[in-house]
Amino acid sequence: MKICCTGGNGMIGQSIKDIVPNYLEHEFIFLNRSLNNEYSVNLLDRSEVLDFFSKQQFDYIIHLAADVGGLFKNLNNNASMFSNNIKINENVLEACIQNNINRGIFILSSCIFPCNPSMFPMNESMIHESPPHYSNEGYAYSKRMMHIQCQQYNKSFQTEFICLVPVNLYGPYDNFNPENSHLLPGLIHRFHNNKLHNEQMIAYGTGAPLRQMLYSIDFAKIICDVLLSNGTITNQTIICCNDDEFEIKEIVKTLSNVMEVSYDNIIWDTNMSDGCLKKTVDNTLFKFYFPNFQFTSFYNGVKNTYEWYMLNQSRLRI
């Protein structure tokens, strides 16, 4: 099959590139705006997207591209993140319908769920139950609209648009810019530079919020296995995570062990937002389809990420 992967330069896109040798019977085409070639499509430009897809004859799509970031990018950019992601998702979905791309993977996130749900853990049926956390409502509502659009196309056009819901992703190839990244890559880059210059290490918030974490390479495998499953998974929405949940403090402590810095010397800046305190989601459906999936342990995932960061200083996305 000929498979289009949008967001080819992002963390999950690059992770899929790493595991493509396991799926050699398929042709993967990675769209990447940072290159200057035929695949550097501006997904915000509707006519450019429709023109590109009309010339490609893709069979499947893995739609990863998004305007995305951590808590502090979302807090400061809710309007543009809503607008950009609505445009990107609408253009890509329209291109799929116009070009008979009838099976694909579309990525949601655990942060789009309600911030005050009727129960925990939250399952796939609760996505639209009530408003998301205010800190990222722009991103969250754009993803919720994509979810609705996938479900409507599945009903109206018998497409197989599958929505996967990762929890907080981390791993090699992440965005390490401390200003707009997620927790782990932002801290890795900041602590690394603090260590170099013998500076005080600071983490944000109280450290009390809870997070579930998913290693990028694990999610890349899940995406490919779901897409290429033999028709058993057709139009479902599936939360993808293991059974672990950590306080932010525990995450930072694991990172301090891996980076060999003293956790006790880290100062917590409680003037900075904690964001959503808890967004625990339920992996029962995932376990039904993948009862034997082997997740990377959190310690090993953090260790792999830091080692990758140290080996790839010259090509970091900062």
Ligand code: GFB
């Ligand atoms: O990964 P993160 O930025 O996003 O984590 P969310 C934020 C949590 O980590 C907050 C604490 O509790 C922060 O107070 N934290 C501590 C830090 N130090 C830092 C730091 O240096 N940088 C950052 N970024 N946080 C995201 C959504 O929420 O979840 C996204 O905003 C995305 O849209 C993602 O979907 C899954 O987990 O809070």
